[in-house]
Amino acid sequence: MDLFDILLNASFWAAAVRIASPLIFATLGELICERAGVLNLGIEGIMVAGAFAGWMTVYLGFGLWTGVLVAMLVGMAFGFLHAVLTVPFGLSQHVVGLGVTLLATATAYFAYRLSLPEVTSPPKIEPFQPLEIPLLAKLPLIGPAFFAQTALTYLAFALILAVWLLLYRTPLGLAIRAAGENPASVEAQGLSVTAIRMGAVIAGSGLMAVGGAFLTMSAFSSFFFEMVNGRGWICIALVVFGAWRPGKAALGALLFAAFDALQVRLQQTPMGAVVPYQLFLMVPYVLSILALILMSRRAEVPAALMMPFNKGER
C-alpha cells in the first residue's frame, strides 16, 4: 500500500524529474561523444569541475546564468584536453578518460581549498528558483513534476529534442554519427574526422559540466566533496541503456531517477525501520542493472567507438 501512496504523490514525481535533470545533461553529453566514436570517461571529473566552477562563479557575485556558462567553458576545456589526447594523438580512451576524471576532480577540490581555506561548512548560494508555468503547473501529478521546476530542468528536457534534431536532422549530426560508425567514410567525403570528433568531445564535455553545475546551482546550493558521487558513471551506463539514442537515454535517466526518489521514500515507510537503509540505496543501481540487461541486448554500438583514426596511415 505504501508503494501505491508514494507513486500517487506529486512530490515523488517532482523529485524524479529533478534528480533526472543533471543525468540528462551529462548523458546527452556522453552520447554525443560516443556517437562520434570517443568514449569519454572524463565525465565524472568534468561534472565535479562543472559543479565547482558554476557554484564558485555565483559565490563570487556573478549571475546564475554566468555560472552555467563558466561551468560549460570549464567542461569544454577538460573536453579539449581529452579530445587532443584521444583524437589526433590516438591514445587509449580509457586511460585518458580516467586521467581526466582524476585531474578534473583534484583540480576542483584543490581550487576549493585554495579559495576557501578556513571554511568547514561550505557557503550556500542563492540557487535557481522553480518557475511555475501558468495553468500547466496546476495539472494533477504531472503539473508539479514537469511544470514547476527550475529553468535548468526545462533546459535539460529541451536539450533532448535539440540533440535528437542535431543528430538526425542536420548535416553535422550525420557527420557525427558517421564518424562513430566508420571514420573512413567521413574522410572519403572530404570532411575532417579530427575536427568532427574533437568538436563532439568538447561540446559533449560542456554539457557534462552543466550537468554537474545543476547539482550546486539547482539542487544542493553549495559545493562539497564527493557530491557527484558516481553520477558520471551512471550516465555512461545510461548511454548504453538508451542504445545511443537521445530519447531512450533520457527515458533511462528518468527511470533511474524515479528509482532513486522511490528508495528515499521507501526508507521512511515502516519497512524502512526494519531493513537496513543501505539496501534501499542499492535499489536504483540493482534495478538499473536489470533494466540494462533487458533493454540493451540488441543495442547497436557505434561501430568505430574507441577506434582511433589516423589519416594517411596504412
Place this chain on the structure above:
Amino acid sequence: MTDRERDGAEVVLRLSGITKRFGALLANDAIGFDLRKGEVIALLGENGAGKTTLMNILFGHYTADEGTVEVFGQPLPPGHPRAALAAGVGMVHQHFTLADNLSVLDNVLLGTRPLFSASLGKAAARTRVNRLAQDFGLAVHPDARVGSLSVGERQRVEILKALYRDARILILDEPTAVLTPQETTALFATLKKAVALGLSIIFISHKLGEVMEISSRVLVLRHGKLVGEVETARTDRHRLAEMMVGAEIAAPKVADRAPGPALLTLKAVDTARRGNAPGLKGVDLDLRAGQIIGLAGVSGNGQSALAALIGGLESPVAGRMELDGGQNADWSPRAAIAAGIARIPEDRHRSGTVADFSLAENAILESYARQPMSRRGWMDWRAADMFARRIIDTYDVRCPGPSARIRLLSGGNMQKLILGRVLEAGPRIILANQPVRGLDIGAVTFVHNRLIAARDAGAAILLISEDLDEVTALSDVIHVIYEGQLSPGFARGTKTPAELGLWMAGQGFGGAHHAA
C-alpha cells in the same frame, strides 16, 4: 579510341613526378601520366606495386613527398579529399568507406552540405539518387541500411556517392575483387555508360582479362615505378603479365592423378549462424587423399564456417563429420591438429601468426607442447630454433633470422613461414584458406607449387579462394558455396567460369543439391 582521337581530347588529369615514401619503402617513384576525357585507363600491377598509394595521393588521403596533381588544368592542393571532390574526382575505395549502420541516402549525403546548415534536404536528394541510379544502372534502394546490402550493392552505393557529387573523373580501386562474374558485367555496363557521358575512369586491377575488356590504355606499375604504357588494342594478356611481373611466368601444372580414400567426410552437416555470416546448411563433402578440392564462392557465403568447422573451431549442430570413417566425439583445434589437419588461415596477421613473437615461436605454435619442441613441460628452444631455420631455408623465407619478430616480415614471407609450418608437420589434410591473398605472382607460384607437391604426396587439400581463376587452375574437383550450401562437385574442366559464376550467384541451389 585511336591515338589521334585521344590527342584531340581534353586532358582532365595530369600527374607528374609523384614520389611517396613509407619509411624505407619507396611506394611511388616519380610517376607521371595524363588522363583524357572519355578515356578508361587501367592501372595494372601486382600487390604492393604502388597502385593504391598513387590513387590515395590523387584523392588526398596521402600527401606525396614530391610531385604535383593537376585536374582540368588546375593544380590540386595535396592532402585534402575535399579539394579532390570539389575538383570532380570521385574514388570508389577497395575497402568501402561506408557506414554500415546508416542508410544508403545518409551515406551519399554525408559531407555534401555545409555542416552547419539546418536541414539535410533528404527529399530532393532521394529524387536525385533515384535518377542517377536509373541513368547509370545502379539499382539500390535509397532507404536501405548499408549493412543489409550485398557487396555488389555496396559498391553501387560507393559509385553513387561519387556521381552524386558530380564526379568527372572516377577512380575504381580493384572494384571487381569482390564481385561475381555477373556483377562484374553489370559494373562494366555502368562504367561504359559513364564514359559515354564524358566521364574519365582510372581502373585499378591485377586481373588481366578485365583490363583487356574495359580499358583503352594500360599503365603498368612495378615496385613503385611506371614501367610501361600501352594501348590496350595493341597488346594481349600474356604481354601485360610479363610487363607486370618483369619476367615470364609459368602457370602451375597439375597432372591428373587417381584420388585416394576419403580422409574426412561431411554428411548433411549444419553449423550455427555467426552474426551476419551464414552457417553451413546440409553440407556433403569428401576430402580424398591426393586431391585438391576447390571451394569457389563470393566471400561471406559460409567459407569461414566451413574453415572453422574443419579447423576445429566449430562443431556441427546437425549431420555427421567422419575422420577416416569414424566420428569424433569432441572436436576442437587440438583434436584437428592431432588428426593431421594443417591450417593455412584466411588472415595470416590475425589468426596465422602472433605479430610480436619471433619466427621460431611462430613456427612452433602448433607443436610446442610435443617432443622435440618441449620435454617434460620445459621448452627446448634449440629444437625450435633449428626447426625455424629449416623452414627458412627450405621455403626461402627472407628474414633476418629465427629470432626476428614476425611483424617485420612482408606478407609473402610470412605466408611462406606458415606454409612451412603446415607442410613440415606432414599433414594428411590441408585447409588452405585464401593461401595467396595479397601475395605477388612469384610468391603465388611458390605457394601453389608446394600445395600441388603436397597433393601429389597424398595429402587431401581443401582450397578456399575468392579468385575463381585460382580455384579452376588448381582444383581436381570444384564445389561452389552459396549461403552455406554446397553445390555438387564439378570435376576439373567440366564447368566454364561463366557457369560457375551462375552457381556463385545462387542459381542451381534451392534443394536441388540435396538430390544431386
